[in-house]
Amino acid sequence: xxxxxxxxxxxxxxxxxxxxxxxxxxxxxxxxxxxxxxxxxxxxxxxxxxxxxxxxxxxxxxxxxxxxxxxxxxxxxxxxxxxxxxxxxxxxxxxxxxxxx
Amino acid sequence: xxxxxxxxxxxxxxxxxxxxxxxxxxxxxxxxxxxxxxxxxxxxxxxxxxxxxxxxxxxxxxxxxxxxxxxxxxxxxxxxxxxxxxxxxxxxxxxxxxxxxxxxxxxxxxxxxxxxxxxxxxxxxxxxxxxxxxxxxxxxxxxxxxxxxxxxxxxxxxxxxxxxxxxxxxxxxxxxxxxxxxxxxxxxxxxxxxxxxxxxxxxxxxxxxxxxxxxxxxxxxxxxxxxxxxxxxxxxxxxxxxxxxxxxxxxxxxxxxxxxxxxxxxxxxxxxxxxxxxxxxxxxxxxxxxxxxxxxxxxxxxxxxxxxxxxxxxxxxxxxxxxxxxxxxxxxxxxxxxxxxxxxxxxxxxxxxxxxxxxxxxxxxxxxxxxxxxxxxxxxxxxxxxxxxxxxxxxxxxxxxxxxxxxxxxxxxxxxxxxxxxxxxxxxxxxxxxxxxxxxxxxxxxxxxxxxxxxxxxxxxxxxxxxxx
Numbered sequence: 081x082x083x084x085x086x087x088x089x090x091x092x093x094x095x096x097x098x099x100x101x102x103x104x105x106x107x108x109x110x111x112x113x114x115x116x117x118x119x120x121x122x123x124x125x126x127x128x129x130x131x132x133x134x135x136x137x138x139x140x141x142x143x144x145x146x147x148x149x150x151x152x153x154x155x156x157x158x159x160x161x162x163x164x165x166x167x168x169x170x171x172x173x174x175x176x177x178x179x180x181x
Numbered sequence: 182x183x184x185x186x187x188x189x190x191x192x193x194x195x196x197x198x199x200x201x202x203x204x205x206x207x208x209x210x211x212x213x214x215x216x217x218x219x220x221x222x223x224x225x226x227x228x229x230x231x232x233x234x235x236x237x238x239x240x241x242x243x244x245x246x247x248x249x250x251x252x253x254x255x256x257x258x259x260x261x262x263x264x265x266x267x268x269x270x271x272x273x274x275x276x277x278x279x280x281x282x283x284x285x286x287x288x289x290x291x292x293x294x295x296x297x298x299x300x301x302x303x304x305x306x307x308x309x310x311x312x313x314x315x316x317x318x319x320x321x322x323x324x325x326x327x328x329x330x331x332x333x334x335x336x337x338x339x340x341x342x343x344x345x346x347x348x349x350x351x352x353x354x355x356x357x358x359x360x361x362x363x364x365x366x367x368x369x370x371x372x373x374x375x376x377x378x379x380x381x382x383x384x385x386x387x388x389x390x391x392x393x394x395x396x397x398x399x400x401x402x403x404x405x406x407x408x409x410x411x412x413x414x415x416x417x418x419x420x421x422x423x424x425x426x427x428x429x430x431x432x433x434x435x436x437x438x439x440x441x442x443x444x445x446x447x448x449x450x451x452x453x454x455x456x457x458x459x460x461x462x463x464x465x466x467x468x469x470x471x472x473x474x475x476x477x478x479x480x481x482x483x484x485x486x487x488x489x490x491x492x493x494x495x496x497x498x499x500x501x502x503x504x505x506x507x508x509x510x511x512x513x514x515x516x517x518x519x520x521x522x523x524x525x526x527x528x529x530x531x532x533x534x535x536x537x538x539x540x541x542x543x544x545x546x547x548x549x550x551x552x553x554x555x556x557x558x559x560x561x562x563x564x565x566x567x568x569x570x571x572x573x574x575x576x577x578x579x580x581x582x583x584x585x586x587x588x589x590x591x592x593x594x595x596x597x598x599x600x601x602x603x604x605x606x607x608x609x610x611x612x613x614x615x616x617x618x619x620x621x622x623x624x625x626x627x628x629x630x631x632x633x634x635x636x637x638x639x640x641x642x643x644x645x646x647x648x649x650x
Contacts, residue, residue, distance in 0.1 A: 086535075090534050093538065096518050096527055096530060110528070112590055128551040130547055134557065156273065165497065165498075175513060
């Protein structure tokens, strides 16, 4: 059984704030999902290589050159930066990270 | 009234001058206006574009009105992925599949409803309300591409695009009585598809018949320099080979498919279709996928892990919902994500973060990828003996809205026959094969093919469809 403390820690790592109701609900649900998932630990996977993806490509490389597929112009710039909640002089504006004291 | 169009009949209608590209669009737009309220299949609709081209410039899909799942970008239009966090997001470019369909002449009616970020099997996880099944408005259309499947089933589009990570094209197609096809992993570009679980996501068609699915597959497949997981292999002209003889094709019937949890009426319909294929000259053989029963557990480690990583980009800084009442940067992240994501997204992000966290990585994530390798090996072994594998798409027919909403695990079990296909990267189709005697809801027949052998699936599906007519 996963604990409330663990749920809070994991949610914090994922930058999600949970209220008490959510915390208790997720604790119950995640515990039953984890219990279901746990059956994998009974399977012998000694000497089995993990399969991360199913295509035969291992590395898809391209020449390190500007492809000019997406040229930034005024319109694209506006559409991209314009969706940020705060921007200034064509840049995305964020809150200060270090507080002046 | 003009209705019930397929790609072929739209093409013929335009060629014979019965209607123009703009007129057929308006017929569908009107119908959507009237009927979407009760179905909630579309989240947004578009205006007709002036596209009346001279005959020689018309592509193969010229004028065909289509619906696009709301996780694929169409430049300048809203793309929500079924989430409040992207409610006002405007696409800045066309997805590769959209570009390809546009070049072939297809028209876009609008964007369809879906479970938030494609996580779900009923569209009940959409932030914009569930879609209803056109066969019974009290029931779910399946998911996550429920809006696309419902739109095609109700003839509110000639065809639709969906995306399939663990069954999200095939299961709603099965629930709505239409055809749904998931291509091999690496066949169709995901550039411009909002990512859910990148090692599994594929885009595919939802259509009224097998021929249309083949036509759309040919148009959207192929290498794309914007998606490094697409393979540079030629796309077979499957639509021209549909009526090729299927005598002698070897069909594997996994014994594990017919166990606990499968409803008797689905089992009966599947076995009846298998007998039809046998009568047509196919050879039926019992096979075994010993790791089938572990696939779902593998899936529910890998998917949340990839989700937790892919959804990290939604932070309220660059686009999407941004919480206004946040004094510090850290509050912007926390509040924007907490306000913007729905319960299933939060559940999977937390589960994935847990599975990937230090101390648990080996026990969950690495273990799952190893069992995934065993499952793939099971398929490889079976495909040494047979050409295709067949079985159910879902253990049940469409269930009632709200029936399973309180228990996420019971919803996850809906995917039991579809997730192994994604984990192994294989192509699969759902073809309607009958109705439930009790509820009159559609049942889907699944055909799973060898990696990159979409052709055999389509031929078999086409013959089954013909036989059942």
